[in-house]
Amino acid sequence: MTARAQTKAKPQTSIEVKAETLQSLRLKIDALDTDLLRLIDERSALARDIAAAKIREGVAGQSVSLLRPDREALLLRKLTDAPRKAASDAAVIAIWRELISESLRIQGEDQGGLHLNFWAGDKPAEIFQWGRERFGAAPTQGPLAEPLHVIAAARDPQNIGIISLETRAGAWWARLLAEPAVRVICALPERNPDRPKAFAIAALTPEPTGDDVSYWVTDSRLSESALIEELGHRGLAAEWLYNVGGMKLFALSGFVQAHDGRLDPASGKVLGGLSGIIGTSARI
Missing domain, CATH: 3.40.190 (D-Maltodextrin-Binding Protein; domain 2)
Incomplete structure (x- = not known):
């Protein structure tokens, strides 16, 4: 028996994948655009309800940011972080x-x-x-x-x-x-x-997000590198940004509050007589 005879013949199959036409793809986009507009409008309409809730839950007599x-x-x-295709x-x-x-x-x-x-x-x-x-x-x-x-x-x-x-x-x-x-x-x-x-x-107080950068100002006479080392000893990771007219601006890793004891000038004159946290930026 020949090898050809020993092998069972298999039927030939052909799967054709038909590409969508340009017109059908455009119709899909048009339908999605309609859905998106409806959802955007619904989202925007909720803003009025949120405004009313902020007033109800805010402090009387104070502006609500x-x-x-x-x-x-x-x-x-x-x-x-959500899964996406494109x-x-x-x-x-x-x-x-x-x-x-x-x-x-x-x-x-x-x-x-x-x-x-x-x-x-x-x-x-x-x-x-x-x-x-x-x-x-x-x-x-x-x-x-x-x-x-x-x-x-x-x-x-x-x-x-x-x-x-x-x-x-x-x-x-x-x-x-x-x-x-x-x-x-x-x-x-x-x-x-x-x-x-x-x-x-x-005019608002930043809140922590888990991945923040805080900004600290000082008039310390120490060099930027010496201040970075000093802050490191206090458990703060710092990066120097600007030095203008004797005032230094640093970025501190994390959410550092204004009353953080590690930055208390009274704990050491090396941090300067005029210093403090001026705000925080959340990383995206």
């Missing part, structure tokens, strides 16, 4: 930043909404872009003549300040030591905050 940077950061991390992190963050911006616009309708005040120095286009990426299209915005004007405006909970960290602005961030209600709420650009080029400030 629209901003919740901590909640936003936790939401964006959850979304970017959408990039950048696209997810950009889309939800706009959704959050629209929600805050609706929540703040009765309060005049949010306003962005800028001091941009020599880079107005970049500061505008970073502010737009972080806070979306909804807030009104405009430049102010001096960083101190931006700080003063930020005392109002409906105002966000964005100030360049270029050295010709001076050590404006040190002024926040005398402005306990106004804190740094994020570093800009948000998508590349390792060496911040600007800070956003607002």
Whole structure:
């Protein structure tokens, strides 16, 4: 018996995978767009209910801040950690930043909404872009003549300040030591905050998110490297950012509270006579 005879003949099968037509794919996108619009509208409509709940649950006679940077950061991390087939992190963050911006616009309708005040120095286009990426299209915005004007405006909970960290602005961030209600709420650009080029400030108290950077100012006469070593001995991982007019700005890893005993100047003059935490930024 030949090898051919020994082998049982198998029927020939052919599975044809028919590619969808361009028209059918476009119809699918159109249907998804309709669903997305409905869901976006439902999400936006909830903003009015949230505004009412904030008033009910807030402290009588006090302004309720629209901003919740901590909640936003936790939401964006959850979304970017979720399984996806194609959408990039950048696209997810950009889309939800706009959704959050629209929600805050609706929540703040009765309060005049949010306003962005800028001091941009020599880079107005970049500061505008970073502010737009972080806070979306909804807030009104405009430049102010001096960083101190931006700080003063930020005392109002409906105002966000964005100030360049270029050295010709001076050590404006040190002024926040005398402005306990106004804190740094994020570093800009948000998508590349390792060496911040600007800070956003607002009249709110940052909350921890589990992955934060805190900002500490000091007039210590120690060198930057010596201060980093000293802070390390105290259990704080520090990175020097700027030195302007004798005032030094450092980034501290983690959520460090203003009353953290490790930064108490009374515990050692090496930390300077004028120092303190000026805010926190959540990593995305």
